[in-house]
Amino acid sequence: MTFRTQASITWLLCACCFASIASMRACDTLLPAIGAEFAASTGEAARTVYTFAIAYGVFQLCFGPLGDRYGKLRIIALCALACVIGNGLAFLAAGLDQLVLARILSGACAAGIFPLAMAWIGDNVPYETRQTVLARLVGASVTGVLAGQWLSGLIAQWSDWRHTFLALAAAFLGAGGLLLKAALDGSRQRHAAAPALPARQALREILASPTARSILTVTSIEGALAFGALAFIPSALQRHHDVSLSMAGGIAACYGIGGFVYARLAARLLRSLGEPGLALLGGLMLCAGFVSLAYAPTLALTPLACALAGFGFYGLHNTLQTQATQMAPAARGMAMSLFACVLFLGQSVGVMAAAWVADHGRDTWVFALAGAGLLALSLEVARRTRARQQHA
Template identity: 85%
Template sequence: MRVCDTLLPAIGAEFAASTGEAARTVFAFAVAYGVFQLCFGPLGDRYGKLRIIALCALACVAGNGLAFLAAGLDWLVAARVLSGACAAGIFPLAMAWIGDNVPYEGRQTALARLVSAGVTGMLAGQWLSGLIAQWSDWRYTFLVLAALFLWAGGLLLKAAVAASWRRPAAARPAREALGEILASPAARSILTVTTIEGALAFGAIAFIPSLLQRHHGISLSMAGGIAACYGIGGFVYTRLAARLLGRLGEPGLARLGGLLLCAGFVSFAYAPHPALTPLACALAGFGFYCLHNTLQTQATQMAPAARGMAMSLFACVLFLGQSAGVMAAAWLADHGRDTWIFAAAGVGLMGLSQVVARRTRARRRQAG
């Protein structure tokens, strides 16, 4: 998901494109990833979540193989569309599986462990892609991804066969499940906030390496390493999630997330020296997962009888929001206003966190 962030300057240089044009690789992945959620969620509810996750992982081999062979920017964008479409069935169905098997009281902690695996991937995508691009060729990043998906997909397929390929009972029609989710005011509120969160947070994240290179003139590998500190902040959150939730509750955790996002992004945008940027990225990453994990835990309860559809819809709006955010941020970057991207994201996310905290408290009062 994050592998192209650090590669944007290298991709632009090879294909004679601006950073904003190269960012189509990020935008295209996000659109495909978001749209195809709505296909895989119902399939997971109907045929089994583990089975669909395994097949999606194996299908990602083709998308990354085509990216490795890309002869032009349009080819690379098309390969990222295929990769995004295939990857769409992995993480949301994993969240749905946790929702099916873990009680709500322990779900935020379980989801934090899943997020820890996702953060590890984000760290590798942002840092190793820059390292590979600097010491070899950026294309080899996609070859490595294809090999990893082949290995992991094979293991998942073996697990799915061992768990049986029988169709789960009482699968609901996708249209009926979707209608139930959208008819719920609480679900609509979560989905709206998640869309805005995706636009603000991911629109900024995609341009961390570009700002570092433009303002501080550092190498691709160094820029990728600093960008990976965002993921390190998220990883630290996963280690502390249970303790923080016990002390602050969901409303307090959301507020803390907004405060740290604002402090991190604004500090990053106006840091006078690159030595300060890793800490700013780590603060923002910690804050993002405080806020986002609260939202996705609440999303697992939007439709317990159709959790695959619910989590797919959640991921869909998150990454459609990302697409809009990346487009807006690309325009600002091409017009020399990249610091505005991070300032707007930080302030906006702090305000959004207050909305999440208030609505969480209101729902609990109504339920109590």
């Protein structure tokens, strides 16, 4: 595969990942409009958010083996094209139940995009430059979060909330169609050196590996701490600084801006610090950001605190992503789907645990505990990475 071809496919993968993450976050801002359309409360309209998330998490493990067996690019492209149907049905929904079913379909199909994109990069990009390429997917996902939350609000304000799903369908159609064309061209694919393992055998081998178990365990804890705290940023800003919900959401979005800055600087940082140093830097910035959010004396400091936390999270997580691509070279689709699954499960547990802490103590504890825990986690990741490199 030529460099130009690899770069073209990478950008198409970024486009598919952008659309999938934008689709995940598209209803966040639309809940009042959806509720008004269907005479439902905001809580009832929120079914469009959490049913998508449940489907996205449940179906993670389904697409990994399919990608290993039939080709990762082909499965990603078909998932993207299936999302066209899901978003088209959302555009046409005549009732809230129909919209929820359309969102479930979209979430189930979107689940196959990001993990298999990471797996394809693992198959086709040398390890030395893999983290830099994976950082482009990080940038695409962060941009998708911002677009899903911000542009959907603009579309709803100036047109109709349904047009958000029409725009998403168009994005999936363009990216998925071009990627399918590339996937069907056999000369554009480079298969992994090792043959794909049967799904059950692959899962057993991954879980039998101490290195894989370590990465998966750390990733689940990372998801619990980081996303458990992230979920409470807007409410904490409202409670402690008396800001509007829209301003609180805008400040929280600086978390994504920090991630976008990281994606732009990833190659330079990796050359300067190496994997252990980048993981440690991520933990330090996560700790600084979350502890600052817990005890920020003025509102002016909170956007910077969110940006620091976002930069740090993606620095640490991108390191774990890169290491996860080596967990099972003969079954990277399964490995990356499992990686995404434990991250999702960690998020769910983290939000529930953070809610309990906030209800039984103070929400500042959520951020302080997350910052300290993530710093300790990054120290362990840096130590293990350094030890593995010395023994390589």
